[in-house]
Amino acid sequence: xxxxxxxxxxxxxxxxxAVVLGIHRYRTNRFSYSSLSSQFLENRTLxxxxxPWHYGVILILLTHFLAFLFxxxxxxxxxxxxxxxxxxxxxxxxxxxTVIGIALLILRRLRSPRVFHxxxxxxxxxxxxxxxQVALGFWIALVYRWGSGWYVHTAVPWLRSLLVLDPQxxxxxxxxxxxxLHLLLGFVIVLLFPFTRLVxxxxxxxxxxxxxxxxxxxxxxxxxxx
Amino acid sequence: xxxxxxxxxxxxxxxxxxxxxVMALALAAPALLLAAPLEQSAGExxxxxxxxxxxxxxxxxxxxxxxxxxxxxxxxxxxxxxxWILAPDKMLAANDPIATxxxxxxxxxxxxxxxxxxxxxxxxxxxxxNPGAEAxxxxxxxxxxxxxxxxxxxxxxxxxxxxxxxPCMTCHSIAGLGALGGGALGVDLTKAYETYGxxxxxxxxxxxxxxxxxxxxxxxxxxxxxxxxxxxxFMQEASFAERPPQTVxxxxxLATVGVALLLLxxxxxxxxxxxxxxxxMVQRARI
Numbered sequence: 001x002x003x004x005x006x007x008x009x010x011x012x013x014x015x016x017x018a019v020v021l022g023i024h025r026y027r028t029n030r031f032s033y034s035s036l037s038s039q040f041l042e043n044r045t046l047x048x049x050x051x052p053w054h055y056g057v058i059l060i061l062l063t064h065f066l067a068f069l070f071x072x073x074x075x076x077x078x079x080x081x082x083x084x085x086x087x088x089x090x091x092x093x094x095x096x097x098t099v100i101g102i103a104l105l106i107l108r109r110l111r112s113p114r115v116f117h118x119x120x121x122x123x124x125x126x127x128x129x130x131x132x133q134v135a136l137g138f139w140i141a142l143v144y145r146w147g148s149g150w151y152v153h154t155a156v157p158w159l160r161s162l163l164v165l166d167p168q169x170x171x172x173x174x175x176x177x178x179x180x181l182h183l184l185l186g187f188v189i190v191l192l193f194p195f196t197r198l199v200x201x202x203x204x205x206x207x208x209x210x211x212x213x214x215x216x217x218x219x220x221x222x223x224x225x226x
Numbered sequence: 227x228x229x230x231x232x233x234x235x236x237x238x239x240x241x242x243x244x245x246x247x248v249m250a251l252a253l254a255a256p257a258l259l260l261a262a263p264l265e266q267s268a269g270e271x272x273x274x275x276x277x278x279x280x281x282x283x284x285x286x287x288x289x290x291x292x293x294x295x296x297x298x299x300x301x302x303x304x305x306x307x308x309x310w311i312l313a314p315d316k317m318l319a320a321n322d323p324i325a326t327x328x329x330x331x332x333x334x335x336x337x338x339x340x341x342x343x344x345x346x347x348x349x350x351x352x353x354x355x356n357p358g359a360e361a362x363x364x365x366x367x368x369x370x371x372x373x374x375x376x377x378x379x380x381x382x383x384x385x386x387x388x389x390x391x392x393p394c395m396t397c398h399s400i401a402g403l404g405a406l407g408g409g410a411l412g413v414d415l416t417k418a419y420e421t422y423g424x425x426x427x428x429x430x431x432x433x434x435x436x437x438x439x440x441x442x443x444x445x446x447x448x449x450x451x452x453x454x455x456x457x458x459x460f461m462q463e464a465s466f467a468e469r470p471p472q473t474v475x476x477x478x479x480l481a482t483v484g485v486a487l488l489l490l491x492x493x494x495x496x497x498x499x500x501x502x503x504x505x506x507m508v509q510r511a512r513i
Contacts, residue, residue: 020247079384093482146408150409
């Protein structure tokens with residue numbers, strides 16, 4: 001029964017809250033859909049935090065989604081040992097990079113007084129949940145090999161069963177506790193989406209692709225450092 | 227589009243609607259679950275025995291991995307027996323003296339939790355108390371000779387399993403794979419051939435894959451008989467091979483090198499990031 005609450009009720013509640021409150025926030029407080037960049041307040045550490053974090057986490061999330069959407073294709077991709085090893089090592093490196101990135105972002109917010117000042121409680125919560133989640137992901141990938149393979153036969157059937165409203169939790173309740181924690185934290189992050197600056201994940205500026213051209217004219221070439 | 231502040235009353239309505247929605251969902255989800263068909267109801271004890279137990283046990287046919295179960299109902303206390311079949315993992319964790327002794331006798335292979343319900347356990351015990359005159363053992367049909375090379379291909383994934391199951395090395399390692407070896411979610415299978423009692427025991431295990439973890443993956447996509455034979459042959463061969471080295475440290479090292487390269491790449495791509503227009507203007511202003 002406890003597992004049912006964790007792996008059925010909680011994911012549904014998290015998704016519904018995220019969608020409904022996400023729309024509500026968009027309708028009532030549209031300009032809060034932003035990452036609230038603190039780039040102007042601190043720029044040097046931000047680079048080493050933000051760039052590794054975003055490139056790492058986007059690529060890793062992409063593999064999670066690809067394996068979820070095309071399990072057979074994914075299975076065929078991994079059927080060669082060399083491809084499996086290359087993918088796993090790349091994934092591990094990217095995971096470690098996200099851990100380093102988010103850790104630096106947290107340290108930056110602690111150490112720079114200006115950035116600390118504009119950091120809300122919700123921000124701290126989000127940052128620590130994200131750190132925990134990617135650290136867990138890295139650890140799972142390292143210790144419970146080969147996650148890229150068994151993910152398709154454990155978490156994916158569970159997620160698909162949730163999607164078609166026919167929950168099958170036996171696929172995940174047999175997994176190690178750390179893996180279960182990783183799955184649940186994923187939905188905690190979904191739940192945090194409408195309450196935090198995480199909403200910026202749906203604001204990728206793709207309108208750049210079709211907005212009118214802007215002509216930018218410099219009066220003078222920027223002078224390079226000698 | 228202009229920004230329209232929402233009237234507080236409208237906002238309150240929204241929040242109430244949301245609250246009602248979440249509550250309804252929280253109440254409906256367990257109901258949906260209860261309405262879903264329950265797992266297999268209490269089956270015949272004998273059918274269950276053939277499905278779940280013959281991999282490791284006989285009744286009157288001698289010990290395999292686990293003990294011969296002839297007369298087990300007389301040997302053991304009834305409550306202990308049903309508790310043991312229901313949750314052997316918990317009893318082992320609690321250091322139950324009989325459980326610990328059984329673990330030693332079965333060469334360290336723990337009795338798996340078979341995910342049986344209480345009615346199913348009761349049906350099994352009823353069958354064990356009165357199994358009939360003939361010994362109940364694994365089907366004695368002669369085992370086919372497997373192709374070890376093809377078994378290896380199935381294990382690594384070079385040949386895909388017919389019903390769509392994952393290659394064994396997704397979760398299991400085994401000697402002789404080389405490089406980074408196999409997975410580590412499941413147990414290492416190098417010694418499985420010996421531990422499960424050679425051809426007969428391993429054949430029965432591969433046929434039923436009776437543990438909870440294996441069941442979750444394989445019940446909907448079982449191994450074909452030919453695949454079982456090939457895998458068994460490969461596992462026999464592998465039991466003589468060299469163990470691969472420990473891979474965790476190698477992997478951690480590779481990941482660290484990978485991160486270093488990626489960060490270096492970031493530095494190369496964005497090396498001029500700090501030379502901003504503003505900075506150059508500030509510099510000019512200082513002169």
